[in-house]
Amino acid sequence: MLNSEKKNSTGKEKKKEPFRSFFLKIVVIGFTGGVLWSLIGYLAYVLNFTKIGPNRALMLFAFDNWKNGVAGHFAGAAFIGIISILTAFLYYVLFKKVRSIWGGIVFGVALWAVVFCWLGPAFLKIDPLGRLGTNTIVTSICLYVLFGVFVGYSISYEYGERQS
Amino acid sequence: MKDRDRKAGKGELNMNDEEKGFDSMTKLTDQEKSQISPKLQDTEKFFRDHIGLGTSFDLGVRKFTLLGKQVHLYYVTGLCDSLYVIELIKELLKINDHETEANRLKEIVKNRLVHQQVTLVQTLDEAVDQVLSGLVVFFVEDSDFAFVVDVRNYPGRQPEEPDTEKVIRGARDGFVENIVVNTGLIRRRIRDERLRYEIMKIGERSKTDIAIAYLEDVADPGLIEVIKKELKTIKIDGLPMADKTIEEFLVKQGFNPFPLVRYTERADVAATHLLEGHVIILVDTSPSVIITPTTFFHHVQHAEEYRQAPAAGTFVRWVRFFGMLASIYLLPLWMLYVVQPSLLPEAISYIGPNKEKNIPIVVQIFLADIGIELLRMAAIHTPTALSVAMGLIAAVLIGQIAIDVGLFSPEVILYVSIAAVGTFATPSYELSVANKIVRFVLLLLVVIFKVPGLVIGCTLFILFLASIRSLNTPYLWPFIPFNPQAFWQIIVRSSVPHIKVRPSIVHPQNVKKQP
Numbered sequence: 001m002l003n004s005e006k007k008n009s010t011g012k013e014k015k016k017e018p019f020r021s022f023f024l025k026i027v028v029i030g031f032t033g034g035v036l037w038s039l040i041g042y043l044a045y046v047l048n049f050t051k052i053g054p055n056r057a058l059m060l061f062a063f064d065n066w067k068n069g070v071a072g073h074f075a076g077a078a079f080i081g082i083i084s085i086l087t088a089f090l091y092y093v094l095f096k097k098v099r100s101i102w103g104g105i106v107f108g109v110a111l112w113a114v115v116f117c118w119l120g121p122a123f124l125k126i127d128p129l130g131r132l133g134t135n136t137i138v139t140s141i142c143l144y145v146l147f148g149v150f151v152g153y154s155i156s157y158e159y160g161e162r163q164s
Numbered sequence: 165m166k167d168r169d170r171k172a173g174k175g176e177l178n179m180n181d182e183e184k185g186f187d188s189m190t191k192l193t194d195q196e197k198s199q200i201s202p203k204l205q206d207t208e209k210f211f212r213d214h215i216g217l218g219t220s221f222d223l224g225v226r227k228f229t230l231l232g233k234q235v236h237l238y239y240v241t242g243l244c245d246s247l248y249v250i251e252l253i254k255e256l257l258k259i260n261d262h263e264t265e266a267n268r269l270k271e272i273v274k275n276r277l278v279h280q281q282v283t284l285v286q287t288l289d290e291a292v293d294q295v296l297s298g299l300v301v302f303f304v305e306d307s308d309f310a311f312v313v314d315v316r317n318y319p320g321r322q323p324e325e326p327d328t329e330k331v332i333r334g335a336r337d338g339f340v341e342n343i344v345v346n347t348g349l350i351r352r353r354i355r356d357e358r359l360r361y362e363i364m365k366i367g368e369r370s371k372t373d374i375a376i377a378y379l380e381d382v383a384d385p386g387l388i389e390v391i392k393k394e395l396k397t398i399k400i401d402g403l404p405m406a407d408k409t410i411e412e413f414l415v416k417q418g419f420n421p422f423p424l425v426r427y428t429e430r431a432d433v434a435a436t437h438l439l440e441g442h443v444i445i446l447v448d449t450s451p452s453v454i455i456t457p458t459t460f461f462h463h464v465q466h467a468e469e470y471r472q473a474p475a476a477g478t479f480v481r482w483v484r485f486f487g488m489l490a491s492i493y494l495l496p497l498w499m500l501y502v503v504q505p506s507l508l509p510e511a512i513s514y515i516g517p518n519k520e521k522n523i524p525i526v527v528q529i530f531l532a533d534i535g536i537e538l539l540r541m542a543a544i545h546t547p548t549a550l551s552v553a554m555g556l557i558a559a560v561l562i563g564q565i566a567i568d569v570g571l572f573s574p575e576v577i578l579y580v581s582i583a584a585v586g587t588f589a590t591p592s593y594e595l596s597v598a599n600k601i602v603r604f605v606l607l608l609l610v611v612i613f614k615v616p617g618l619v620i621g622c623t624l625f626i627l628f629l630a631s632i633r634s635l636n637t638p639y640l641w642p643f644i645p646f647n648p649q650a651f652w653q654i655i656v657r658s659s660v661p662h663i664k665v666r667p668s669i670v671h672p673q674n675v676k677k678q679p
Contacts, residue, residue, distance in 0.1 A: 032648070047507070049618075052668060101631050107626070135615040138619055142619050144627060145627070146627075149627060
């Protein structure tokens with residue numbers, strides 16, 4: 001499909017075409033990464049590794065009690081997926097040229113700091129760091145790092161492939 | 165480069181490129197000396213002094229007379245087929261009956277060598293290489309060249325189904341130890357005019373044949389270049405461990421236990437990968453070929469999946485993934501709930517060692533795991549008939565009695581067995597061993613650090629895999645970096661008509677699979 005579009009497009013559109021497909025790719029990468037690592041976070045929540053499940057993302061909205069059940073966690077994962085698209089673009093703007101996984105790791109830790117030090121206590125009913133306990137902190141940092149590497153390395157790799 | 169040792173002694177045969185520029189006089193005389201002499205005694209003396217004619221029992225010379233001139237035939241007994249040699253000599257001896265022109269003997273001999281592969285060589289050096297490869301060389305008196313005839317018959321077996329990659333349906337022929345047969349098996353499946361086999365010799369002493377196979381208009385030229393360059397830099401005396409040694413030179417593995425190239429003994433798997441744009445390295449004397457570039461997920465697929473309906477193949481694959489995940493994570497997870505029972509979710513609260521035994525659980529797990537490893541090794545070295553009996557003894561007696569005498573708790577046996585079965589279900593043996601090592605490390609981390617140990621361990625494990633790049637290929641592709649289409653094909657065994665493009669990871673020049 002992409003190829004046929006390319007053939008039909010004229011000179012000016014040709015330049016835009018690669019960027020549009022890259023744009024789409026970032027959306028897919030961000031969404032998948034958000035959903036995937038949220039679901040793994042849900043697994044960690046079920047296994048009692050962490051006190052914070054993906055439903056915590058929904059605390060912004062005043063839904064009924066269903067958000068505390070299984071459905072709430074899945075809905076939370078989907079919501080995190082949508083938010084993740086934005087973070088993926090943030091990575092693209094900041095770190096797209098970093099070709100090692102360290103860009104993703106740093107990005108993940110930074111995201112975690114933003115969520116757990118500022119957003120969480122302020123809006124998402126996440127306890128301050130002191131009361132979270134080691135297990136929750138370690139597990140959440142690891143999840144954010146893995147998310148960061150997933151999104152970051154994918155975007156950087158894609159960027160590098162398109163450059164060459 | 166050739167035969168450094170043989171030449172080093174007397175400097176008679178130096179044709180090294182490096183020396184060409186130094187002294188044109190020496191070069192000339194050297195070339196003259198390595199030229200085949202019209203006098204057969206010189207040749208024989210050379211073979212006696214340098215190759216060990218008369219000392220090595222398997223090297224021989226057969227002399228006969230044609231039209232009053234001497235003809236010598238050099239051979240290595242173990243590597244050539246006597247029947248063909250007899251036919252050749254028979255035909256040559258008829259020259260005495262039918263021909264008269266002794267001064268045209270060279271042409272007559274060439275004409276009478278009844279074989280399709282007859283080549284001329286000008287130097288003793290080449291002649292010796294050919295003799296030691298199992299070809300026979302005819303030296304005719306008064307001629308400054310020799311005839312090489314390919315009558316090789318290497319000791320070896322017929323293609324048979326590889327033990328490690330069995331399928332229920334599908335081709336039963338696997339690679340053998342002979343590179344020519346192996347290239348033939350692939351050529352049978354790809355009759356494409358653009359299939360290339362580039363051959364080179366590696367090993368100062370072993371002179372092992374190595375072929376690089378690829379589709380000229382598909383495979384990434386950069387990759388081919390890199391592989392050729394890496395192979396050419398290999399300086400080693402011999403390659404008795406064939407492909408494994410080549411792999412270690414090629415990918416520089418270090419202490420990373422994860423397999424960086426995929427091996428296969430199946431010709432259909434090799435052909436599939438060639439068509440996808442991979443480059444394949446065949447090494448003589450080994451029945452497995454190297455597929456490059458390889459990612460982690462190449463090691464979790466099996467030919468069987470592609471011989472079943474897509475749905476069935478997907479099912480098989482998911483069961484296999486489940487087994488592999490269990491082989492890594494089941495034991496550490498259970499161990500975590502043993503050391504920290506408070507973490508156990510309500511729904512599965514019945515899990516856990518119900519009776520504490522005398523030995524700490526972690527020691528039990530290690531003992532049981534090492535026991536299974538021992539059994540596996542023992543089974544490999546034991547003849548089949550005995551190993552069945554041994555398996556019974558092991559499973560029934562050792563396991564049951566270990567529980568009865570209070571050594572093991574039953575759960576340990578259960579979980580270690582599940583993990584072991586998962587290990588055996590891993591299609592790539594190399595990967596299963598690497599997974600086992602990861603499992604041990606995670607177990608230790610859980611025992612020492614509990615939840616943080618397990619979580620950080622798993623994270624570092626994934627980060628470690630993601631950071632590996634072999635032959636410029638990210639190891640966890642298409643998961644990290646994420647490629648949706650390719651990842652879908654890992655999760656689901658798609659039907660072949662739906663796979664329209666080659667995987668992007670091999671950077672194919674020609675993307676479309678279905679033109």
